[in-house]
Amino acid sequence: MYDEKTYKLVNQLAAEMKDDCVKFIQKMIQTPSVSGTEENMANVVIAELEKLGYDEVYRDKYGNVIGIIKGDEPGPTIMYNSHMDHVDPGDPNNWQGYDPYGGQIDVCDVACLDDNTKTEKAECIHGRAASDVKSGHGFQIYAGAILLKLREMGYKIKGNFMYTGVVHEESGQNAGTRNMIKHTFPEKGWDFDAMVSSEATSLKLYLGHRGRIEYLLTTYGRTAHGSCPQNGINAIYKALPVIQKIRDDVIPNLPKDPEGELEQASISLNIIECSPGALSIVPDKCMMSFDRRTMMGETVESAMEILQKVIDECAAEDPEFKATVEMKPDVDHCYTGEVMSGYKFTEGWKIKKDHPFTQACARALEDVGQPVQYGYWSFATDCAVTAGYYKKPTIGYSGMQELYAHTPYDKCRIDAIEKAMAGNAAIYLEASQLDKEDFKKLEF
Numbered sequence: 001m002y003d004e005k006t007y008k009l010v011n012q013l014a015a016e017m018k019d020d021c022v023k024f025i026q027k028m029i030q031t032p033s034v035s036g037t038e039e040n041m042a043n044v045v046i047a048e049l050e051k052l053g054y055d056e057v058y059r060d061k062y063g064n065v066i067g068i069i070k071g072d073e074p075g076p077t078i079m080y081n082s083h084m085d086h087v088d089p090g091d092p093n094n095w096q097g098y099d100p101y102g103g104q105i106d107v108c109d110v111a112c113l114d115d116n117t118k119t120e121k122a123e124c125i126h127g128r129a130a131s132d133v134k135s136g137h138g139f140q141i142y143a144g145a146i147l148l149k150l151r152e153m154g155y156k157i158k159g160n161f162m163y164t165g166v167v168h169e170e171s172g173q174n175a176g177t178r179n180m181i182k183h184t185f186p187e188k189g190w191d192f193d194a195m196v197s198s199e200a201t202s203l204k205l206y207l208g209h210r211g212r213i214e215y216l217l218t219t220y221g222r223t224a225h226g227s228c229p230q231n232g233i234n235a236i237y238k239a240l241p242v243i244q245k246i247r248d249d250v251i252p253n254l255p256k257d258p259e260g261e262l263e264q265a266s267i268s269l270n271i272i273e274c275s276p277g278a279l280s281i282v283p284d285k286c287m288m289s290f291d292r293r294t295m296m297g298e299t300v301e302s303a304m305e306i307l308q309k310v311i312d313e314c315a316a317e318d319p320e321f322k323a324t325v326e327m328k329p330d331v332d333h334c335y336t337g338e339v340m341s342g343y344k345f346t347e348g349w350k351i352k353k354d355h356p357f358t359q360a361c362a363r364a365l366e367d368v369g370q371p372v373q374y375g376y377w378s379f380a381t382d383c384a385v386t387a388g389y390y391k392k393p394t395i396g397y398s399g400m401q402e403l404y405a406h407t408p409y410d411k412c413r414i415d416a417i418e419k420a421m422a423g424n425a426a427i428y429l430e431a432s433q434l435d436k437e438d439f440k441k442l443e444f
């Protein structure tokens with residue numbers, strides 16, 4: 001166990017290393033890395049990990065970067081996860097004079113950490129991905145630097161600190177993290193016991209989010225001349241009972257979070273197209289794209305079954321009715337040349353407040369004098385893979401603020417970066433003291 005003095009030292013080291021961390025974040029923001037083009041960003045990260053003296057630095061075949069600090073004693077491996085890609089900055093004219101790739105620092109109006117409806121003046125770093133999630137790489141990697149310093153000073157470190165900088169988070173199927181865990185880890189003989197995500201949480205502990213699936217549901221008919229519609233079967237009319245059943249019967253009965261913490265699962269019909277799509281032809285195909293938000297525990301198969309049941313009901317009522325439903329495929333090209341194919345699917349998940357890992361994270365924040373508050377994300381993250389798929393204890397903890405993600409007001413408070421460096425190091429120190437059986441699989 002570490003004493004009060006150790007955690008005081010953690011705060012002190014964070015204060016001392018803050019300037020180097022901020023410089024590193026500036027350099028990352030100045031290195032554009034839209035999904036699929038993360039190579040230069042990865043090079044910047046690798047150089048920093050090597051400079052700081054991480055014990056192992058590795059780039060896998062997908063272009064993910066892994067940096068490991070090995071403890072002196074056996075213990076758990078805690079994965080820290082930040083994605084290297086970001087979304088397009090959009091129109092530069094909306095950036096209020098800031099260069100999206102400038103990494104400029106100034107004192108400006110920014111949302112308060114404890115109440116984002118209020119603003120105050122604070123020093124901030126600006127630019128695309130400052131809040132999603134380049135500042136996250138900074139404070140996670142520098143949390144490792146604090147541990148390296150402690151080790152150098154003679155403190156015993158247990159287990160392994162594992163930083164992972166991943167590709168293709170923003171692309172929709174968490175392919176970077178998914179393939180790293182599925183393929184790279186076994187090849188390297190690595191595993192992990194828990195994960196900490198740097199996605200924006202305003203220094204709160206975030207405990208879950210809903211999942212997401214994109215579906216394509218197609219109803220079929222038969223073409224005829226538009227002047228004699230009675231001779232054909234209009235695929236759009238065949239879609240009507242499907243839409244009605246989904247709206248009236250399915251949506252109200254979608255799964256709810258029994259604890260009422262996550263929003264109810266949902267289905268939204270967002271695009272309708274038909275083919276052949278000419279004014280003089282009765283359409284023989286109507287394609288409907290649905291955005292489905294899932295509850296934790298729902299799988300691709302179980303979510304698909306709900307829509308298949310609607311199709312079966314329509315077919316039972318109308319012998320002419322024909323329809324298919326499928327998940328939309330997703331293909332991500334890595335800067336290394338590797339291609340990752342899968343589906344537009346992200347798992348939902350939740351960890352309980354009384355899980356030993358959550359409690360260790362809460363103790364850690366108390367150790368370094370930070371308030372312990374909880375929340376849930378409205379958007380999806382790479383936690384979907386570690387928590388939703390692998391059911392391993394996972395938590396969000398970050399100095400970045402959700403309201404700036406993907407906006408032209410993209411920024412991160414520097415006071416929060418320093419706090420997140422100390423908080424992440426403390427989370428490692430507390431979590432590394434846990435026993436194997438404390439890393440209980442998540443249940444939902």
Ligand SMILES: [Zn+2]
Binds near residue numbers: 199
């Ligand atoms: Zn993100």
